[in-house]
Amino acid sequence: MAEPRFLSLLPVRLAVQADRSALGELDRATWSTLHAVQPRPQPPYGPFFDERHRPEEFLVAVAVTDAGEEHIAGYLRLAPATPLACNAHVRQIQGLAVAEWARGHGIARALLRASYAEARRQGAGRLTLRVLGHNTPARELYAAEGFAVEGVLPGEFFLNGRYADDVLMGRSLMS
Template sequence: MSDKRVTVRRAVEADEAALLEIELTAWDASSGFPSLTAGDRTTFFAERWGPEAFIVAELDGRVVGYIRLQEKYPFPEGAGVLSINGLAVALDARGQGVGSVLMEAVAAEGKRRGARKIALHVHGVNTAARRLYERHGYVVEGTHPREFLIDGQYVDSLDLALFL
C-alpha cells in the first residue's frame, strides 16, 4: 500500500509546462485524437481555456493530471450543464487513484456551481476511462457509431452524464 496522497487544486499559469507534457504523452488513439497532440505545440493553455478551466492533480507535490470543466452551453437555456472536455493522467501516475480524485473534484465543483448535470464524451474503445466514469455514477446517454476515423479504424463516441 502506498502512502502517497493525491491532492487537487485549481491550475495556475506556472503549471503550463507540466500540463503540456501530460497532454503530449497521455493520449493515444484509444483515448484522444492523434492530430491534436502531433506537431510542435509549445503551449497548453489557449485563449478560449486558460488555467481557470482546469483542476490539476498532484502526487507528492508533482502535477500528474488534469481535468477541464466548462459550461457546456453559451446560452441561458443550457445553464446548469457542465462539460468535461479532457481528463489526462501522466503515464507514470496511472493506477494510483488520480483519475478518481479528479472525478470527485469535478462532482464537488459541479455541486458548488449549482449544476444539474455534468456531461462528457469518450471513445467507445476507451474501456479504462469508461469504467472510471461509470464508477463515479456516469451513465450512457447516447452512442454515435463510427463517429471518428482514427488510425484507419472507425471509433464510436459515447455521451455520458452524471446527474447531480
C-alpha cells in the same frame, strides 16, 4: 528526467498559470489513440492555456514523490457544455489525463470526484462527457462513478483505419 515514483496525493486544486508547462508536457506525454481524436501534437507546441482553455477550467492533481518533490500527476478540464444560458446548469468534462508513473493510485477517480464538487460550486446540476467507444478502461471508470450512457454516435470518428463510436455519458449532481 527520470520518472518520479508516486508517494502521496495532495488535495486536487484549480490550475494556475504557472502550471502551463507541466500541463502541456503531461498532455503530450499521455496522447493516445485510445482517447484522442486530434492528431498527435507536433512542435512547435502552442500554449496549453489560451482564450478558450483558461486555467480556472482545469483541476490538477499533484503528487508528492519518494524524493519529496511535487509533480503534476493528472488534470481534468471542466467547462460549460455550451455557451447557451439555457444550458448553464451543465458542465462537461472535456479532458482527463493521468501521468503514466501515477496510474493505479486513484488519481482519475480523485479528479472526477473533485469535478463534482467544483461543478456544484459553479451552480451545475448535471455533468456530461464524451468518450470513445473503444476506451473500455475510461468507460468502466465513468460507469463506476455514476455516469450512464445517454447516447451513442456510431462510427462518428475514423481513427487508425477504423470507425469509432462517440459515447455520450452523463450524471446528475443533485444529491
